[in-house]
Amino acid sequence: MALIGATAPQLQAEFRFGDAELGMIAALYFIPAIVLGRYGGVLVDRVGPAVGLRATGAIVIACLLVAATADSFSMLLVGTFIGATSMALATPASNVVLVHHVAEKHRGLAFGLKQSAVPLAATLSGLALPLIALRSGWRWAFAVMIVFPLASLLLAPATPVEHRSVGERPTVRLRPPRALLLLAGVGLFAATAVGTLNPFLVRAGIEAGFSAGAAGVVLSVAAASLIVTRVFWGAVLDRTGADPLRVIFLLLAVGSLGYAMLASAAMVPFAIGAVIAYAFGWAWPGVQFL
Secondary structure, three states, rough: HHHHHOOHHHHHHOOOOOHHHHHHHHHHHHHHHHHHHHHHHHHHHHOHHHHHHHHHHHHHHHHHHHOOOOOHHHHHHHHHHHHHHHHHHHHHHHHHHHHHHHHHHHHHHHHHHHOOOOHHHHHHHHHHHHHHHHHHHHHHHHOOHHHHHHHHHHOOOOOOOOOOOOOOOOOOOOOOOOHHHHHHHHHHHHHHHOOOOHHHHHHHHHOOOOOOOHHHHHHHHHHHHHHHHHHHHHHHHHHHOOOOOHHHHHHHHHHHHHHHHOOOOOOHHHHHHHHHHOOOOOOOOHHOOO
């Protein structure tokens, strides 16, 4: 999704679609994860997280290949849909790997590092605009990115599958606890806000006065700041034992200021707002998982 957002100006020019269609792509990216997320977790329990991670890599490769060879907006949608299904496997598989391999006292840092993969992808996507897409075309940006899911096929850590004895059934609560529902609600609203950042930041930056290449750099810097804060807050929770829910509240409150600054038509407030919106408004997922 970050790569589509970074190359949005070129994609829109070639396939002749507007911001409404760009929003459709962003929405379509999350719908499969909503529908398939529960089943992805069950599948990871059955086949093991290592298989889940390798399957994720294979799906992302297929997504990038379809997008790189797309000859229409519809084909771009198909590629997006394929890639979106990977989220249903990637999240539960990576979380199970961390819980298995990392001691509890270090899990805050571990989740922070793991969740930094998302802003790292946005950072690389933003750099791909001036370094690859504007020089050789947007298709090459998608093609070059295939190297990362290829690496995941080789680097997925071996993690045993927890087999249950015959006839043993897991204990299932018919109703999730109220606290879990509340936390899910917080995640819903927070994710609704940050879901607009990757697909629209470059387009909004151009409207604020940045060139396409400079808007891509703004995306990279903002996403890089998020890597720092996700790791930082994970380490803080490990060391201090602070209440994760209070930290989430703090991050969302400060991040809201960044969103307000993104509404500015001036370049400097927009750039500062982008950093704040990313570094604080999107730093909460690792804390939430913890």
